[in-house]
Amino acid sequence: NAGVTQTPKFRILKIGQSMTLQCTQDMNHNYMYWYRQDPGMGLKLIYYSVGAGITDKGEVPNGYNVSRSTTEDFPLRLELAAPSQTSVYFCASIGQDELNEQFFGPGTRLTVL
Amino acid sequence: GQNIDQPTEMTATEGAIVQINCTYQTSGFNGLFWYQQHAGEAPTFLSYNVLDGLEEKGRFSSFLSRSKGYSYLLLKELQMKDSASYLCAVNSNSGYALNFGKGTSLLVTP
Numbered sequence: 576n577a578g579v580t581q582t583p584k585f586r587i588l589k590i591g592q593s594m595t596l597q598c599t600q601d602m603n604h605n606y607m608y609w610y611r612q613d614p615g616m617g618l619k620l621i622y623y624s625v626g627a628g629i630t631d632k633g634e635v636p637n638g639y640n641v642s643r644s645t646t647e648d649f650p651l652r653l654e655l656a657a658p659s660q661t662s663v664y665f666c667a668s669i670g671q672d673e674l675n676e677q678f679f680g681p682g683t684r685l686t687v688l
Numbered sequence: 689g690q691n692i693d694q695p696t697e698m699t700a701t702e703g704a705i706v707q708i709n710c711t712y713q714t715s716g717f718n719g720l721f722w723y724q725q726h727a728g729e730a731p732t733f734l735s736y737n738v739l740d741g742l743e744e745k746g747r748f749s750s751f752l753s754r755s756k757g758y759s760y761l762l763l764k765e766l767q768m769k770d771s772a773s774y775l776c777a778v779n780s781n782s783g784y785a786l787n788f789g790k791g792t793s794l795l796v797t798p
Contacts, residue, residue, distance in 0.1 A: 608785055617692075617775055617788030618731070625783045633785060665730055669784060675719060675738070677786060679730040 576601050579680035581666050587686045588656040596651040596683050598666030606669045607649040608677070609633075609641065611662040618665060624649055656687045690714045692789035694776050699795045700766055708761045708774050708792045716781030722750050722761045723775040725791065731775055735761070763794075771796045 582597045600607065605626045610618035620633030624643040638660060640652040649668075653660060666680040691713040700706040712720070719738040723731035737743055737752035737759060749762040763770055773793050777786040 606784055608783075610786075610788075615790070617777075617790045618786070619788070620782075620785045623783045623785050631783065633782070634787075667786075675736040676733045677721075679732075681730050 578602065579666055579668055579678050581664075581680035581683050583683060584681065585684045587688060588653075589688060590656060590658065592656050593652070593654050594656070594685075596653075596664055596666075596685070598649045598651065598680060599647050600649075600666075600668040600678070600680075601647065602668065602670060602678070603646060604668035604670040604673075604678075605646070606671075607643065608667045609639070609649070609651045610665045610667065611635065611660075612665060612682075613662050621651065621664075653685075658687050661685060661687045690778070690780065690787045692776055692778060692787060694774075694789040694792045696790070697793045697795070699797060700763075702766055702768060702796055702798055704766050705762065705764050706766060706794065708763075708776075708794065710759045710761070710776030710789060712757050712759070712776070712778050712789075714778045714780060714787060717754065718779035718781065718784060720750075720752055720759045721777040721779065721786060722748075722759075723777060725773045725775055727772075734774075766796050768796050768798070770794065 608623045609621040622641040667677045694710045722734040725731045735750035773791040776789040
């Protein structure tokens with residue numbers, strides 16, 4: 576299994592541009608999450624999904640959108656990039672039978688200038 | 689609300705023992721997690737506690753007291769590679785998402 580994969584690894588955006596951060600897992604996990612981590616801070620939940628077709632807001636959803644059309648994929652969309660969205664973004668997943676461990680992707684480092 | 693507190697920084701000597709504390713006040717509780725995160729990398733899972741008591745896994749142990757809203761991570765026989773950030777996180781009721789503390793940056797010195 577590849578686990579949780581994220582693309583791209585790095586990206587620089589200009590203010591107002593849009594982009595999609597990709598996240599895919601091949602473990603057939605129902606639960607998937609997007610977190611952001613600012614320097615010296617813990618991770619904050621942006622959006623999560625408990626299964627295909629179901630998404631919900633986390634602590635810091637403003638400026639982001641998600642979709643979950645398949646079990647494997649959980650893309651995160653930034654429509655109008657702002658400097659405040661400069662951060663490292665982590666995608667994670669857990670399975671119904673493995674609720675005691677979240678598997679994290681390698682992260683996407685995004686800079687908005 | 690959710691409030692998870694842990695020290696910002698700690699320093700310890702190679703070969704020693706260090707204890708990293710975490711206190712939490714959350715609206716839901718499905719377990720407490722410790723993650724290790726090296727600079728520029730993703731968090732990696734260390735331990736999970738859902739019942740009171742001590743869980744031991746090699747050089748790492750984690751303790752939980754639900755009544756006190758308190759946990760600690762104990763690292764024994766410290767190695768230089770243990771220099772990293774240690775994140776305390778509580779599993780909330782929101783689709784099993786994690787609420788993270790800000791992390792404790794541990795520096796292991798020779």
